[in-house]
Amino acid sequence: MRYRRRPRGLGGLRGLGGLRVRLVLAFVLVALVSAVTATALAYRESRTAVLQRKQDAVRTDFENRVEQAAADFDVPADEVALTRFAGGVADGLGGEDTFVVATYRSRTATSDASADRSRITPELRAAVRTRNRMSFQRVERHGRPYLAIGTPVTFDGAAPSGLDVYAVTSLRAESEDTAGLLNAVRDGIVPVVLLAAVLALLAAGTVLRPVRELGRATRRHAAGDLGTRVRVRGRDELAALARDFNETAAALEASVAELREQDARAKRFVADVSHELRTPLTAMTMVATVLDEDADALPPDTAHAARTVSAETARLARLVDDLMEMSRFDSGAARLHLTATDLAEAVRTTLSLRALTGHVRTELPAGVRAMVDRRRVDVIVANLVGNALRHGAAPVTLALTTDPAGDWLTIEVADRGPGLPPEILAHVFDRFYKADTARTRSEGSGLGTAIALENARLHGGTIEAADRPGGGAVFTLRLPWRQVREESR
Template identity: 35%
Template sequence: MRAPAWLPLPLRRFLRVVRRYWRVLVRRVEVWSSPARRAWRRSLQLRVVALTLVASSLLVGAFGWFIADRSAKILLSRAQDEVQVSMRNRVAYAEQQLTIHPQARDPQLPKTFTLIVNQLGDGDPAESGGSVVSIRAEEYPELAAVTSPNIPTDELISRELIRDVAAEGKVARQIVTARVNDRTTKYLITGSPVPTSFGHVELYYMVPLTTEDSAANQIRTTVLATGIALVLMLGVIAGLVTRLVVTPVRVAARTAQRLSAGLLDQRMKVDGEDDLALLAASFNQMAANLQRQIVRLEELSRLQRRFTSDVSHELRTPLTTVRMAADLIFAERDEFDPAVARSAELLQAELDRFESLLTDLLEISRFDAGFAALDAEHTDLVPIVERVADRLSGLAERVGVEIELRVPDQPVIAEVDPRRVERVLRNLVGNAVEHGEAKPVRVTLASDDAAVAITVRDHGIGLKPGEERLVFNRFWRADPSRARQTGGTGLGLSISAEDARLHGGWLEAWGAPGEGAQFRLTLPVRSGDRLLAAPLPLIPRDRAPGRPDEPAGMPAESAEPQAEVV
């Protein structure tokens, strides 16, 4: 967020510097905390133990604070009760001693003050922890205060306490921490008026709370140590309990990964009869069922591929014989009746289609068996594109379609199998011509440092949403109502997709109803390289603008060569 413009320039600069350093600090914290955050996301045991420690620390801390605070209050309350009883006795003694003095100007009164405090004091508080007794008369400033032992009491007896005792004539107490004889001590100070014949005298009794503080500190230390030990013990217990649950789950995850990798004989160890043992047994049963199903499906697939391959090979021999006879009849068709001549032409056409179907089936069987090999070599793709367009020009003229080529003037060299690339282009351009609806078909070739792309664009009926993923399925047709006597074998695009995949490339389709379709073949320039992007976009630029399914940020077609009409 930018600083407001109304701020002074030095302040805006300062805020920019602070913001810059703050971003640097945030990035460094993210980098430093990355291992911890990764461990937190990946470890269920760590999360359970950490949450247990946090929750138990809060609970034990709250309970320990309550116990320590309650213990300190009990100790203080007991000390106050003892001081209260002792204070009554001291006040009674002081009152008895002061009754012999009828007035405050009695010259013997200071000696009586000294006698009282010496009698009521418990020794030096700095050495024996004894109490401090002080007596004073606020109504008679000429009477000096007397304290036993002789220590300054200005920090102990506050003006608020003197006001409550002297002015209001009530018993008051307070707790004060003061430094006496170079030692910091907490005192419970109680003040009480002592009635005399000449007025009020105030008696202050100061008891150090050293014993109570020491006991309270010992209680806090004990509660703290016990709480820490309890929290650690709970953490260890939580870790052990979580380990009992997490370990079978981790074993199940590793076993599932091995199963997904094809190791179908992997099983979990079953121990006991609890829920985890039930989980392991159920997992093993599921794995066994999956293994049986996969083995059965693989066997069926193998038998199907073998049947297709065997039938295709076995049909070659009778097809050759039928072809020889059909060629002979087709060559002599001019001498036949017109109906018989037309039958000979239909027979020749269907034999061509049947032979093409057998060829495609044999190719599919090689892909299924994993026997298809890539004969890659450095090849110029421009002549391949031109050759495909030239061979399909006759078909294009019959259906009234123009084939436009947009190829670079310079060679486009890539390490490919030229036979397979030409077959892919022949299928793509042939399908575009057949479905072009007498509108031009544009073939575009472009390349960059890593990839080569060829797009084939038609303006026919197009594809419905979702059909761009179905066109590469075997024997799939966009119009299922069409008779099987028209169109190709239904295997051309499937074989083309396998050829592209064998190169490590992509074969993708785009289409929209009424806007035609575009197929894009993308191949790596160097065989074995991984494709990251295509030099040409999949969605053409000449489509109807403003459609909602058009993705944003699609790379534009750069420096397209001039079109050549074939």
């Protein structure tokens, strides 16, 4: 049974999109979103709280000072009294950049003549007059925030006196406080994200460790080590997966061991039977040969029977020889006996010994020498050419070519027959396989192509079968080109 190891050359590239990276990215993304959301909420809540506290403090202070100043204010008032009133309200109110504006009918006075009265917007004035109660508005001038507050003045609960008072105070300190809080929280995002990445790596390592072990065990199984097991930790889903893997691996190992044992018994049986048949078959061959030589002197029916016995005995001998050869391959007893060989001459000899020279068109360049097992190459070529002549149609061609790089030798045998249907092509090298329904009946053992392939593999090569584009089948033998050293010639 053969196993092919999965290529690992691209493992690093695949790791870039692996589960570890996805887990880390997910952790970092969740931490980043959480940090940003928390920062935004904290900033909004803190800003609202700071401004509300400032607004409440200014309102209370402003209301108290207006009541105190109104107690000494007489209407109708002149501009001097109105200015004194505004200064009295502004005295001690707020802090830096605070001023008060008082309006009475068409007169207006301010506690600071240089103050920017545009901070008291028309909307705020309209709200104070129409609502007849204290109103607030936050405004921004030249990039600085301010709180504007206005209220109508009444005396002893009577109707509005026509005196309106407005105060404007700076919110710069509160804005700097909230901005500082925002910067502090924002600066904390980076450590939070880094911490999340570290935690994600630790979590990924903990979660992926069983997965990596399972992957390594799977690769060992693919390489043929069916005794590999993984350690079960805990009671979670990964532990259940590890247990399932171990159970499956144990069942697979038992099944493979049973199949190997059955295969070994079958091969031993074939080898033993072939060996036991060898001795009586030798005697039968000798007797059959004598009968065949004397057949002309026998009555017709007896002569036919003698020739039939001789042919079937020879066929049985070939089958036993093929079975013995396959048993040597199966047991690993087959060995190469490499000799310096002129391949063109070797192919010509193979065709000549079997009287096939006139039936095959050859392209055999001179001077192609290699270290090969000449007997096994003879078996391969004879089998491929024999199959082409029996199952294909003329012309049968044989071409010897070399790899320009000097690495491979190729022998291609092609015919112009019906070709190889897909259902046959998949089994053409199977043992005892005969394509009776697609080709003329073969009298062979069904082991010829299997033996040819094993001989090619013993050299480190292979045989490939395919259909020709113009019709017919083509078998291509590829052998590594073992160059002949000068001292071997």
